[in-house]
Amino acid sequence: MGDNFLSQEEIDSLLKKSMEVDNMEEEKGISDEEKDIMGEVGNISMSTAATALSTLLNKAVNITTPQVLTTTFKELVAEFETPYILLQVQFESGLRGTNVLLMNIRDASIIANLMMGGDGSNPNEELSEIELSAVSEAMNQMIGSASTAISTMLSRPVDIDPPFTQIWNSGDEMSLQGIANDTKIVRISFRLNIEDSEQFYVQPGLHKN
Numbered sequence: 293m294g295d296n297f298l299s300q301e302e303i304d305s306l307l308k309k310s311m312e313v314d315n316m317e318e319e320k321g322i323s324d325e326e327k328d329i330m331g332e333v334g335n336i337s338m339s340t341a342a343t344a345l346s347t348l349l350n351k352a353v354n355i356t357t358p359q360v361l362t363t364t365f366k367e368l369v370a371e372f373e374t375p376y377i378l379l380q381v382q383f384e385s386g387l388r389g390t391n392v393l394l395m396n397i398r399d400a401s402i403i404a405n406l407m408m409g410g411d412g413s414n415p416n417e418e419l420s421e422i423e424l425s426a427v428s429e430a431m432n433q434m435i436g437s438a439s440t441a442i443s444t445m446l447s448r449p450v451d452i453d454p455p456f457t458q459i460w461n462s463g464d465e466m467s468l469q470g471i472a473n474d475t476k477i478v479r480i481s482f483r484l485n486i487e488d489s490e491q492f493y494v495q496p497g498l499h500k501n
Contacts, residue, residue: 322478327360333356333442334480340441341434342484348430349406351487358482366441366473376460379431380468386443386450390471393435400427402489427456457497
């Protein structure tokens with residue numbers, strides 16, 4: 293895999309894995325080769341998302357190499373300490389499944405503050421309505437840019453439905469539209485670094501139908 297391009301064989305493998313219906317034969321998860329492909333997809337798409345955020349904040353934004361693993365929604369939730377903000381979109385065409393972007397409230401507060409002309413210091417543990425609106429717009433543009441990057445990689449249109457945003461304040465509230473606790477997902481996590489700010493831990497996830 294080189295720079296921003298996948299071979300046709302890698303694209304075919306990705307499409308096959310993304311389009312297939314989950315069944316009992318998938319209990320072992322995805323192969324190492326498929327993890328490499330998903331890591332490349334995550335790296336390219338989220339680099340594009342970082343560029344979108346950089347434009348919004350007028351600051352350099354970089355990401356680390358993504359880490360890829362397969363898990364279930366229940367296992368994913370068990371690792372979280374609330375509160376978190378979540379943005380979820382369904383693929384409308386080109387791919388089947390759900391794309392999710394997660395960010396903890398403290399980091400979201402820093403981004404919202406920077407968007408509104410602040411310096412990102414003294415982040416809040418709760419978001420005001422205006423901060424929620426600002427960071428939701430940032431996440432919306434990030435995930436939209438990521439979907440555009442996937443479309444370019446696959447040389448086919450990839451459209452998404454309007455995003456759905458929610459805040460998880462407790463473990464009891466952790467749920468996703470159309471995703472059960474035992475749903476298998478691909479988790480791609482990385483550190484996001486904003487110029488003159490702390491590193492953030494951001495976690496997009498791809499649910500495969």
